[in-house]
Amino acid sequence: MTASSSYQPTGTHGYRGANAGEERRAMARGLPTALVTWPTFAALDVFVVLAVFPSASVTRLLLYRLLGEVILFWLFLLARREKTSAELLDAAHVFAVWSTGGLISVMALEFGDLTWNYMHGLSIVMLVDATILPTHFSRSLRMTLPVALSFPIIMGAGASLDPGLAEQWSSPRSLVIFACNYIFVLATAILVSAASHGLWSARQQVYEARKLGRYRLVAPVGRGGQNEVWLAWDESLRRDVALKLLRSESKSEADVRSFEREARATSRLTSPHTIRIFDFGASSDGIFYIAMEHLAGADLATLVRDHGPMPPARVVHFARQVCLSLAEAHDAGVIHRDIKPHNLYITRVGDEHDVLKVLDFGIAKQATMEGDATMTDVGVIKGTPTYMSPEVISAGTVDARSDIYSVGVTLYYLLTGVAPFEGRSFGKLVYSHLTLPPIPPSLRAPGPLSSELEEVVMRCLAKRPTERFQGARELLTALDACVEQPPWTPDDARSFWTARAAQPRNEPPPPDPGPTVRLRPDKAVPVA
Missing domain, CATH: 1.10.510.10 (Transferase(Phosphotransferase) domain 1)
Known part of the structure; x- marks a missing residue:
């Protein structure tokens, strides 16, 4: 019969299980938004240089934007590639988020102003990432906090090379203005993590509802007569299967008897030219299913x-x-x-x-x-x-x-x-x-x-x-x-x-x- 799902966290950054494929596709669908949003702000960079900071280098700012676009496009290509491992996609995702946040902080150095509200670009990075790929609170916070902290860390390191910036770090007035702006960035990191967790939790509830025993429903394959066929993931043996379900409206005693007869009759057949039956059973809420080999063709x-x-x-x-x-x-x-x-x-x-x-x-x-x-x-x-x-x-x-x-x-x-x-x-x-x-x-x-x-x-x-x-x-x-x-x-x-x-x-x-x-x-x- 003719099969993946929300990422499940394991450890600090891991995505595992049947969910990996579904999340990979979600990332591939969402990344075009980031690919458009990131270069769009290059126009703002040019405007700021021309109107406020004429001493800043437009060329370097555009190169930073180009580097960020390349990183995001690389992540997009990995997400589009079905054979990309969950580990590689996870690492690339973390690298892309942290890198784009870091690039915004590096670009802020071009303006040399601790009080400049350019730091709010970090909020946009966090919001876009949470929209593309919601995840649980602790993981989201581990993604957003490094992005939020990149601004004071990089601006602090830049003070050793820029006397003017170093002077701002010692100015109470500059520090107060910086704190007033930066508190919104920190608040965004926390609120984004909470909102991301809410979306992730809702997806997990839907995901759990699509489980029959050890089989996780992935996508419908076909429907006819009294049955539906789904592509499913066998969590025990970690393989795709075709799961044939007896529709809820077809649960008369005769229908169930016929469904069971099909499972028992076919399971005894061993010809390589007969579909293989792996399992037959019913879920706790009374949905009968037959698990059989998943075929491509x-x-x-x-x-x-x-x-x-x-x-x-x-x-x-x-x-x-x-x-x-x-x-x-x-x-x-x-x-x-x-x-x-x-x-x-x-x-x-x-x-x-x-x-x-x-x-x-x-x-x-x-x-x-x-x-x-x-x-x-x-x-x-x-x-x-x-x-x-x-x-x-x-x-x-x-x-x-x-x-x-x-x-x-x-x-x-x-x-x-x-x-x-x-x-x-x-x-x-x-x-x-x-x-x-x-x-x-x-x-x-x-x-x-x-x-x-x-x-x-x-x-x-x-x-x-x-x-x-x-x-x-x-x-x-x-x-x-x-x-x-x-x-x-x-x-x-x-x-x-x-x-x-x-x-x-x-x-x-x-x-x-x-x-x-x-x-x-x-x-x-x-x-x-």
Whole structure:
């Protein structure tokens, strides 16, 4: 299934855990404000020099501004880079805040006036940082106090080189004016730390609310039927997982039973082409979840939408992997009943590309353990109409051959870019599945298609189960006899995914071809 979060403090400056990625993104979003604010004040520097301190060096002031901008831009680049470690980003953040505060104090030396209110620039640095990245009070205070203290420290050090500045340090009047200005800087440091803590605390409460057991919810991945899928962080094993949740409005006894059945059935399957289940449970407030492996890649429906029909050899490559998954499932008495491109996910395992995983056993039935697999729950039949076999529609006996039919519809779609039967109404679609022969895929595919592969697809789409392949292994044997040209090689797969990664993509996954429906058996139509 297709995953980070507010920084959690550990030690003096540390950011750790799943929160690091989310805070990195927050920093990347907020730093453009600092990148604009910092150089904007260069205009004020020039004005002050021309109007008040003509002896100050404009060139040095602008160089200081440029140095600060470079430091902030460096921090921005680190925040944009996903592979930046939390430790490095933490250190760079501290360095950037302290450096910009120090630069303002150094620039104040150019004016040589202890009483000049240029020190209030430090308040702006503290405010901008707290806005970009709120944190707890003690850490915020450790960030703001060095910034606030940089002014008296640097101005004190500068007094050893500037007699005029040294004289101000010994003048009661100058010290009083300095104190009146500086107390606002210190007050800002404390108030900013308190406000930062308030924002951080609110974020932490939201963050804690997004936790189920040891799993921290990071971002929603998808929603359909009765379930939601979230990218989550496993805090025990420190890895991304896909967390499938039973929606709060779907908590009938039957829904929970079906959800648990999916978890138990899938967890027993070990094929490398079946999604792996790690955990099943419920939170303290009654939210049921299934934790499964998190996959990076795309489902077959997305690939066809983005790239069109696939080369026949690649279709055979994917079909073989579907058969390997289903063979094990069928041996265990598990009938998937919702095979379709949206539930077939293509990912990478190690250096192997184009690895297929069968997803979503949510409406699967265990025929060997629970009797007749006609219905998932009493009185209803579930499935996706475009890929539903005639016997499912007609409330007949559902077995492994029903999955074979759905595989046939999927292969047809991959080869041609369209399903064998399409209808604007549910009734028309059902009628087509029950009575109409499909148009041979060779007449709709964009390129040549071998007679052997076409025969495989058409046999999968036979109306009567007895006329189809009788199991996934028999279908696999038939696919092995299909020699498609040109062949699909590992280099072809690697090149495809490299090219795809270079293309910008903002489109969401294609919509499911109609929702999974509940069909009343008493309304079903017998197979002719």
